[in-house]
Amino acid sequence: MLNNQKWVAKLPKIILAFVCSLCLFSLLVLGVLRATLFNQEFMVDQVHDTKYAETIAKEINTNITDIGLASNIPSEVLSEVVPAEVVQQNVDSYIRGIYTDVPFNLIGTDQIEDNIDQAVAKYAEEQNITISEEMTANLTYMKESAISIFDQYVKLPYLLTYGHKVMQFDDTLILLFIVTGVVFLLLLIGTMMVIGKWWHRRLRYGAYISGGAGLMLVVVPMLIYTGGYIERIAINSEAIYLFLTSYLTDFILRFVWVGVGMIVLALILWGVSEPLRVKMRNAINH
């Protein structure tokens, strides 16, 4: 009976702590979203970490060698006409363009055309082939096709659409973050006032709030991560697959790390509150 009364008395505090925990969870989710999906540096970092430019340069070169094979040019002749550095510059510039709405223009196409010209001229010389006017026109067509492949690989259309859609919500996200932050602070102050003057109780409820939010942040992302869903994504370009799986994995793990941080904080708060509680109980008993 006494136990029931004790729980009824505790219930408003627990409910308030739960709402506070939910609010903290929302605040942290918004924070992680702002630091990842809405952050161009996050995408640029993933591009560098996965060596996206190098891998995609290989794919571009392979596709250009396919055009070469259709043009009586063996694959080894055109296998390195697109340098990884040029791809890197373009990809970085393209990503920044997505987030800043600055129109993107290809960089380094002249260098690629020069590389193709030089490679073909060297091959023609080795084979004693005289490049006629008609051949020059066909080779120009081949170069245009090569640049078109380069363009398609650098300007991934769905990346642009994704970036633009995300950035449309940037202002709303910031507003939501501020509102949630203010609500959380008010709720936290309210909860602490309801709990009373005892510090060990305030710290313990702080641990509940932090621990609850931490668990909510960890469980679902961890299930997604360990479930292997990201690895099964259907993409037939190795470079894009590596980039996207790394991007999504890092995004999911950010929630896990922040969640783990909150759980650690909860344990610290709990660890500080317990000696205080024991100290206070001993003081009352004496």
Place this chain on the structure above:
Amino acid sequence: MIIAPIVFLIVGYSLMYVIGKPVIQFITSSVDIILLNEAPNFEFIEAAEIKVADNEQLETDENNELPSSTVDYPSGGTQYGKVKIDALKMDVPLYFGDSAEILRLGAGQFMGSVFPGEMGTTLIGGHNTDTFGKLIGIQDGIEVEIQTTYGNYVFKVVSEEVRNKADADIQTLIEQRDERILLLYTCYPIDSYQLGLTDERMFVTCEYVSGPIINEQT
């Protein structure tokens, strides 16, 4: 200490699920569409040695027909035969599908065309640099062998012509289902002393001579 956060977790997730159920279901069903059964494999596929069928041992009927239910059709991207032209000393692996990856390995059958032995046009392409470069020496009457895992076929060349890759007559020929035709093609100019890309292709039309006929009704 542990009970309260776990209760918060359960109640919090339940609340989120109830409120966001339509959105969650939409997201999970959308994600399912873009997921494979297992992680994709990007390893390079080498041309393999395959076992081509022996026509003598096939269970064909008196009309030399093979029920389609007994044919082991290949899946996309797999090698299932060879294109052989003895007169040109040409022996090229044949794959089902004609993606850029496949054409680096050998000849590729356009997936929208019929299999050799079926009624209609079988369209097979290859690069002029290596695999199909020898077609420069092709002439009317030369025999083309298509050896597959389910039967061996002989066709005879009836015409060689250079057309635009989007030529309407060629498109009609690919779509026809009245006779068994083999259509080989490669990029043009085919002469290795002519460098550069064009929209022209060399098409070699061949008529059916022998090989098990696939009965598509059985």
